[in-house]
Amino acid sequence: MPSDTSPSVDSADDAEAQPDLYRPSEIEPRWQQYWVDNASYEVDNDDPRPRGYVLCMYPYPSGAAHMGHVRNYTFGDLLTRYRTMQGEAVLSPMGFDSFGLPAENAAIRTGVHPREFTDARIAELTSSLVRIGGAYDWRREVRSHDPSYMRWTQWIFLKLLEAGLAYRKKAAVNWCPGCQTVLANEQVVDGRCERSGDLVERRDLDQWYFRITDYADQLLDDLEGLDWPERVVTQQRNWIGRSEGVEFEMPICDENGTAHPDGLTMRVFTTRPDTSYGMTFCVVAPEAPLVAQITTADRAAEVEEFVARVRNTSEIDRLSTEGSLDKRGSFTGAYALNPFTGDPVPVYLADYVLATYGTGAVMAVPGEDQRDWDFATAFGLPIIETVQRPDGFEGGAYTGDGGSVNSPPADRQGLPGPVLNGMDMVAAKAAAIEWIEAQGLGEGTVNFRLRDWLVSRQRFWGCPIPVVYCDACGIRPVPLDQLPVLAPDDVEFRPTGQSPLQSHEGFLHTTCPDCGGPARRETDTMDTFVDSSWYFLRFCDPWNDELPFDQEAVDAWMPVDQYIGGAEHAVLHLMYARFFTKALSDLGVAPEGLREPFHRLFTQGMIRLDGAKMSKSKGNLVAPEEIIDTLGADSLRLAHLAVKPPEEDVDWEDFGLEGCSRFLQRLWRVAVPGSVLVADAPVRTGEPTEVDLGILRTTNRLIEDVTRDYDRWAYNVAVAHCMAHLNELYRYVQGESGVHEPTLEFATDTLITVLAPATPHITAELWARRHDSGHVHERPWPVADESMLVEETATMVVQVNGKVRDRVEVPADADEASCIAAALASTKVSAHLDGDPRKVIARPPKIVNFVT
RNA sequence: GCCCGGGUGGCGGAAUGGCAGACGCGGCGGACUCAAAAUCCGCUGUCCGAAAGGGCGUGUGGGUUCAAAUCCCACCCCGGGCACCA
Numbered sequence: 001m002p003s004d005t006s007p008s009v010d011s012a013d014d015a016e017a018q019p020d021l022y023r024p025s026e027i028e029p030r031w032q033q034y035w036v037d038n039a040s041y042e043v044d045n046d047d048p049r050p051r052g053y054v055l056c057m058y059p060y061p062s063g064a065a066h067m068g069h070v071r072n073y074t075f076g077d078l079l080t081r082y083r084t085m086q087g088e089a090v091l092s093p094m095g096f097d098s099f100g101l102p103a104e105n106a107a108i109r110t111g112v113h114p115r116e117f118t119d120a121r122i123a124e125l126t127s128s129l130v131r132i133g134g135a136y137d138w139r140r141e142v143r144s145h146d147p148s149y150m151r152w153t154q155w156i157f158l159k160l161l162e163a164g165l166a167y168r169k170k171a172a173v174n175w176c177p178g179c180q181t182v183l184a185n186e187q188v189v190d191g192r193c194e195r196s197g198d199l200v201e202r203r204d205l206d207q208w209y210f211r212i213t214d215y216a217d218q219l220l221d222d223l224e225g226l227d228w229p230e231r232v233v234t235q236q237r238n239w240i241g242r243s244e245g246v247e248f249e250m251p252i253c254d255e256n257g258t259a260h261p262d263g264l265t266m267r268v269f270t271t272r273p274d275t276s277y278g279m280t281f282c283v284v285a286p287e288a289p290l291v292a293q294i295t296t297a298d299r300a301a302e303v304e305e306f307v308a309r310v311r312n313t314s315e316i317d318r319l320s321t322e323g324s325l326d327k328r329g330s331f332t333g334a335y336a337l338n339p340f341t342g343d344p345v346p347v348y349l350a351d352y353v354l355a356t357y358g359t360g361a362v363m364a365v366p367g368e369d370q371r372d373w374d375f376a377t378a379f380g381l382p383i384i385e386t387v388q389r390p391d392g393f394e395g396g397a398y399t400g401d402g403g404s405v406n407s408p409p410a411d412r413q414g415l416p417g418p419v420l421n422g423m424d425m426v427a428a429k430a431a432a433i434e435w436i437e438a439q440g441l442g443e444g445t446v447n448f449r450l451r452d453w454l455v456s457r458q459r460f461w462g463c464p465i466p467v468v469y470c471d472a473c474g475i476r477p478v479p480l481d482q483l484p485v486l487a488p489d490d491v492e493f494r495p496t497g498q499s500p501l502q503s504h505e506g507f508l509h510t511t512c513p514d515c516g517g518p519a520r521r522e523t524d525t526m527d528t529f530v531d532s533s534w535y536f537l538r539f540c541d542p543w544n545d546e547l548p549f550d551q552e553a554v555d556a557w558m559p560v561d562q563y564i565g566g567a568e569h570a571v572l573h574l575m576y577a578r579f580f581t582k583a584l585s586d587l588g589v590a591p592e593g594l595r596e597p598f599h600r601l602f603t604q605g606m607i608r609l610d611g612a613k614m615s616k617s618k619g620n621l622v623a624p625e626e627i628i629d630t631l632g633a634d635s636l637r638l639a640h641l642a643v644k645p646p647e648e649d650v651d652w653e654d655f656g657l658e659g660c661s662r663f664l665q666r667l668w669r670v671a672v673p674g675s676v677l678v679a680d681a682p683v684r685t686g687e688p689t690e691v692d693l694g695i696l697r698t699t700n701r702l703i704e705d706v707t708r709d710y711d712r713w714a715y716n717v718a719v720a721h722c723m724a725h726l727n728e729l730y731r732y733v734q735g736e737s738g739v740h741e742p743t744l745e746f747a748t749d750t751l752i753t754v755l756a757p758a759t760p761h762i763t764a765e766l767w768a769r770r771h772d773s774g775h776v777h778e779r780p781w782p783v784a785d786e787s788m789l790v791e792e793t794a795t796m797v798v799q800v801n802g803k804v805r806d807r808v809e810v811p812a813d814a815d816e817a818s819c820i821a822a823a824l825a826s827t828k829v830s831a832h833l834d835g836d837p838r839k840v841i842a843r844p845p846k847i848v849n850f851v852t
Numbered sequence: 853g854c855c856c857g858g859g860u861g862g863c864g865g866a867a868u869g870g871c872a873g874a875c876g877c878g879g880c881g882g883a884c885u886c887a888a889a890a891u892c893c894g895c896u897g898u899c900c901g902a903a904a905g906g907g908c909g910u911g912u913g914g915g916u917u918c919a920a921a922u923c924c925c926a927c928c929c930c931g932g933g934c935a936c937c938a
Binding site: 230231234235238239241243245268269270271272283350351352353354356357358361362363364365369370371372374447448449567570642643644645648649650651653654655656658659660662663665666669677714716717719720721722723724727730731734795797799801802804807838839840841843846847849850851 | 853855856857858863864865866867870871874875876877891892893917918919931932933934935936937938
């Protein structure tokens with residue numbers, strides 16, 4: 001109504017007039033500045049307090065923080081602040097995993113140098129992290145692309161090279177056409193590039209590898225002592241894929257058992273030597289060099305055609321179980337002597353046998369192996385059972401345990417092999433291996449699925465591999481005093497798919513450090529997982545310019561007490577970092593006793609929107625910054641904590657932002673000095689009444705509950721306990737009994753204190769206002785008064801035949817007899833009791849159950 | 853196929869042998885207001901019932917127990933991991 005002359009309700013003016021209002025956008029930046037100015041979360045290496053190391057996986061700088069970052073860093077920040085309040089010196093560093101393809105792709109698109117692009121993204125992300133309220137020791141920040149970090153990444157590479165743990169070899173590798181680079185096995189998922197989703201191709205290329213397989217046993221065994229989610233441990237175990245078995249020689253012969261003129265033998269690997277009597281044929285990988293030597297003339301044409309076809313088949317098709325087996329195998333014409341029976345068995349090729357695993361050749365036992373059974377059925381080969389089937393067993397191969405049979409077959413006496421009849425699988429295996437070793441045919445061995453880590457990448461925006469190629473001296477390391485090798489700045493980024501380093505004459509040409517002659521620089525860079533395999537060590541001593549880190553500094557902080565990040569790194573980063581830690585420890589770079597980097601691991605769930613994983617590329621991003629602008633960082637943090645158990649995936653729709661924001665406003669209204677709510681309540685002094693004692697008890701209970709909840713990562717439950725306590729306070733303040741000032745003071749201050757790790761800004765502000773600029777985060781974590789946890793009366797449940805019929809108040813220390821008496825006194829109970837109960841179970845003071 | 857998780861109101865979840873559904877969201881009602889928003893108070897598993905009260909109820913079916921969401925057996929469904937690795 002234009003003529004209305006009533007006072008304006010313009011919200012800005014209104015806010016000015018009401019100093020009581022909770023205004024996060026005004027409070028939050030001020031406290032963020034305070035924590036920086038006061039070095040609140042900077043810790044020195046000689047800090048006298050007990051030490052803790054809380055680490056969130058350092059982020060790839062993709063610009064302003066997304067919800068996944070907020071979730072991750074909220075959990076880490078809560079823990080840092082909580083443990084600091086418990087009296088620890090908590091190392092909480094932050095850095096950036098700043099090499100990687102997005103920056104290079106952006107350079108090709110826009111012409112902006114990846115460094116410029118990356119530095120700008122880091123600035124954005126840093127600002128986000130500050131706005132979330134993260135407590136970090138920023139002095140220790142590291143960036144993968146910083147020359148002072150690259151220098152030591154390259155230094156470590158050369159240490160590994162010197163130790164023989166880095167090497168170069170030519171092999172069939174995974175090539176991602178989208179990323180225009182090779183990939184490690186771990187970065188190929190279902191035949192596709194883990195990053196871009198492109199189908200990977202096989203190429204024979206010379207590449208750099210780290211000998212992670214040297215550590216296969218340790219990487220497997222040391223999983224035992226880790227406090228990690230079972231899921232991640234299982235994934236690592238699967239990936240390493242240890243299997244025990246035996247390798248043995250089989251002489252190549254013709255179909256009559258006459259030895260091959262060249263005396264050729266074939267080595268096979270099996271985990272089931274107990275079934276050797278059932279071997280009716282052998283299978284060799286088509287790529288095996290042996291194939292050309294043993295193939296008979298009459299089979300040569302068909303074998304050649306088969307090998308050619310397999311080579312041209314994509315990895316995906318080859319691993320597929322589709323297609324009939326007879327088209328996927330071929331007879332070589334050769335035979336091999338089964339040492340157990342002395343009989344010749346035919347040697348086949350099949351694409352299901354992999355050249356890269358074991359010996360690339362297997363003995364086939366169709367009776368006890370499903371793949372062999374399928375193959376034997378397709379090619380009409382004989383099947384011999386060597387393990388007793390359980391009653392009622394139907395189907396092809398039997399892979400379970402059972403008594404060994406048919407060794408030697410009853411109708412063929414005088415065979416060379418061991419007698420296994422009647423033994424169970426374990427005993428028969430042992431006996432077979434013992435026999436093989438005694439005969440000098442072979443020995444028990446262990447095979448792993450894990451392959452060496454391919455680390456070279458044909459990209460520009462990564463850490464250069466610090467070696468040169470000299471025509472005279474071969475591969476030479478760049479001298480340590482010349483590190484870091486830096487990529488030149490005067491490069492042009494073109495969409496050719498080729499790294500600009502490969503055509504940069506000035507970078508390419510150099511001199512050999514040994515002979516001084518002309519040499520060519522390595523143009524490949526390292527996998528970015530190399531950078532992230534040691535950053536947690538650098539955080540302990542980031543200022544060191546003589547070594548990557550000092551052993552004493554690392555000893556002071558490592559291992560990381562609590563590592564927090566996404567489960568998607570289960571077999572990538574987490575495996576590589578474990579390998580680096582062990583290798584650096586063995587090389588005397590890291591402390592001798594440091595065998596594992598991350599003592600405890602927590603993997604938080606993903607955030608989904610409309611059921612899909614939240615990501616920029618899918619355009620479904622909810623921007624944290626916008627929520628911080630309006631509701632504040634504390635509300636956003638609280639919503640992340642409250643919504644779900646932290647390890648579970650969560651849909652954005654389920655976030656209770658309004659509820660959390662409302663809670664903080666309610667907290668503010670009751671806790672801010674001059675609170676209208678409190679001012680309206682009649683104030684009492686003197687001795688506390690029963691009502692006041694009730695509040696004291698629930699407050700002590702709150703301390704107990706929240707401490708336990710924080711310790712067991714039940715953050716959603718911790719928030720619920722705080723909310724319940726605030727509801728209690730409201731009932732108290734608005735109740736008829738009035739408030740007892742010291743009681744209300746204690747109840748409010750305690751709530752603020754236990755919330756301080758979760759919502760740091762509002763609690764810091766309220767505490768400072770209530771206590772003359774004191775700082776809640778510098779206070780010790782509260783401890784519950786045990787005597788206040790004991791209730792004087794308890795609500796006892798009375799059941800008849802297990803059904804609840806009444807609840808009665810009894811003294812907390814009531815004995816069994818008085819509990820039963822109290823229960824019988826209830827008319828509601830006696831209405832259900834027809835005469836004397838047959839049996840009475842009493843658990844004073846919680847429950848009495850009458851059985852009739 | 854194998855190995856892990858998981859299945860509880862309209863929704864997210866809580867409860868680890870002893871009151872199922874804490875806390876939040878949503879919904880309903882009330883107070884305040886000219887009115888609305890905000891705020892405050894209350895109710896909110898389901899069925900029968902006017903009420904008092906009672907029946908049923910934690911994926912399904914069995915079992916153990918005075919007592920089971922919780923422990924055991926079998927199965928169904930959902931999510932994740934592994935899968936020609938001999």
